[in-house]
Amino acid sequence: xxxxxxxxxxxxxxxxxxxxxxxxxxxxxxxxxxxxxxxxxxxxxxxxxxxxxxxxxxxxxxxxxxxxxxxxxxxxxxxxxxxxxxxxxxxxxxxxxxxxxxxxxxxxxxxxxxxxxxxxxxxxxxxxxxxxxxxxxxxxxxxxxxxxxxxxxxxxxxxxxxxxxxxxxxxxxxxxxxxxxxxxxxxxxxxxxxxxxxxxxxxxxxxxxxxxxxxxxxxxxxxxxxxxxxxxxxxxxxxxxxxxxxxxxxxxxxxxxxxxxxxxxxxxxxxxxxxxxxxxxxxxxxxxxxxxxxxxxxxxxxxxxxxxxxxxxxxxxxxxxxxxxxxxxxxxxxxxxxxxxxxxxxxxxxxxxxxxxxxxxxxxxxxxxxxxxxxxxxxxxxxxxxxxxxxxxxxxxxxxxxxxxxxxxxxxxxxxxxxxxxxxxxxxxxxxxxxxxxx
Numbered sequence: 489x490x491x492x493x494x495x496x497x498x499x500x501x502x503x504x505x506x507x508x509x510x511x512x513x514x515x516x517x518x519x520x521x522x523x524x525x526x527x528x529x530x531x532x533x534x535x536x537x538x539x540x541x542x543x544x545x546x547x548x549x550x551x552x553x554x555x556x557x558x559x560x561x562x563x564x565x566x567x568x569x570x571x572x573x574x575x576x577x578x579x580x581x582x583x584x585x586x587x588x589x590x591x592x593x594x595x596x597x598x599x600x601x602x603x604x605x606x607x608x609x610x611x612x613x614x615x616x617x618x619x620x621x622x623x624x625x626x627x628x629x630x631x632x633x634x635x636x637x638x639x640x641x642x643x644x645x646x647x648x649x650x651x652x653x654x655x656x657x658x659x660x661x662x663x664x665x666x667x668x669x670x671x672x673x674x675x676x677x678x679x680x681x682x683x684x685x686x687x688x689x690x691x692x693x694x695x696x697x698x699x700x701x702x703x704x705x706x707x708x709x710x711x712x713x714x715x716x717x718x719x720x721x722x723x724x725x726x727x728x729x730x731x732x733x734x735x736x737x738x739x740x741x742x743x744x745x746x747x748x749x750x751x752x753x754x755x756x757x758x759x760x761x762x763x764x765x766x767x768x769x770x771x772x773x774x775x776x777x778x779x780x781x782x783x784x785x786x787x788x789x790x791x792x793x794x795x796x797x798x799x800x801x802x803x804x805x806x807x808x809x810x811x812x813x814x815x816x817x818x819x820x821x822x823x824x825x826x827x828x829x830x831x832x833x834x835x836x837x838x839x840x841x842x843x844x845x846x847x848x849x850x851x852x853x854x855x856x857x858x859x860x861x862x863x864x865x866x867x868x869x870x871x872x873x874x875x876x877x878x879x880x881x882x883x884x885x886x887x888x889x890x891x892x893x894x895x896x897x898x899x900x901x902x903x904x905x906x907x908x909x910x911x912x913x914x915x916x917x918x919x920x921x922x923x924x925x926x927x
Contacts, residue, residue: 498637517542
């Protein structure tokens with residue numbers, strides 16, 4: 489570090505462990521941050537948090553305030569311990585707390601620091617290196633208040649803190665804006681899907697004939713009625729479900745030419761690009777379908793069954809317990825993705841996999857499940873309307889990946905003082921286009 493003093497973190501912050509609760513505590517009124525809510529987020533997604541009963545008597549200090557930072561305290565995965573998340577934009581209608589597997593940091597009121605700067609300190613390799621002093625190698629088994637209090641952190645001058653935070657947060661602001669656009673585009677596509685294929689208000693529906701279970705003509709909106717020309721078909725008529733390859737564990741590497749996509753990389757939404765396992769040498773009998781590309785759709789076959797995500801990027805291979813959904817034709821992509829993302833199909837697959845003879849989701853058996861399928865011409869029209877939505881989603885995801893990678897390259901250099909912020913302005917960085925110029 490360049491002329492920056494260091495002090496124990498406990499000199500400028502205080503800490504509090506999270507709340508203990510059990511199943512009887514769940515209800516409505518108090519949002520709660522759990523370890524599973526951290527991921528690689530900078531801030532919580534309050535819409536995804538679980539809720540506790542507001543009638544529960546929690547101490548007022550258990551509720552989070554703007555500017556708090558929450559750490560993962562304890563987890564079976566050592567790599568997750570010490571992850572942090574910053575509290576901002578708290579919802580107005582409910583209070584937010586955090587589980588006993590977490591620790592809250594709150595900066596002392598009489599200390600002049602930029603809390604955003606320290607979020608980036610905690611996100612940096614520097615912090616992981618500092619934690620390693622209290623554990624075995626790079627990981628620790630549990631994070632506690634004493635460890636946090638005694639970690640010595642850099643304390644640059646306040647203007648320098650603010651400038652570093654401003655530079656790094658500019659990336660995150662762009663990423664967040666892109667995420668909002670992605671969410672809006674997906675919601676628009678999903679709404680059209682529901683309007684056409686769930687509510688049956690597709691183009692020309694007023695002139696269409698609707699039939700009940702006995703094949704009699706009925707009015708639109710009659711319970712159980714479907715449009716004439718729609719047929720009950722097996723899933724395999726519109727999509728191939730291709731299982732991943734059973735790579736041997738001994739072939740896994742920490743780095744390599746191909747990232748290996750395992751069940752943990754399949755989140756409900758978009759592919760998690762930070763794989764932890766790699767393959768250097770490809771098996772001789774590997775098939776082309778195991779190589780992933782943009783807009784491939786992945787389906788989880790075990791664990792949290794039925795999760796769906798989109799792939800963006802290349803040089804990835806598909807491991808077992810995950811399947812790729814390959815639409816029969818290109819103009820079926822949008823329908824297949826939204827069909828498998830629907831709550832109806834997710835619940836159907838979960839129930840199907842829980843049978844006595846069915847511990848996991850079988851691609852072969854799943855392919856035989858039958859559902860009401862719209863005619864080809866309607867599916868083509870749906871693709872014509874929604875294709876641009878998904879093209880832009882993939883483009884925005886790739887932009888975010890570039891922004892994240894550039895921010896992550898800058899982060900350790902700025903936090904360590906190796907890259908001076910003197911004369912470095914956010915506007916001059918041309919972040920998304922040519923990040924190498926500032927490195």
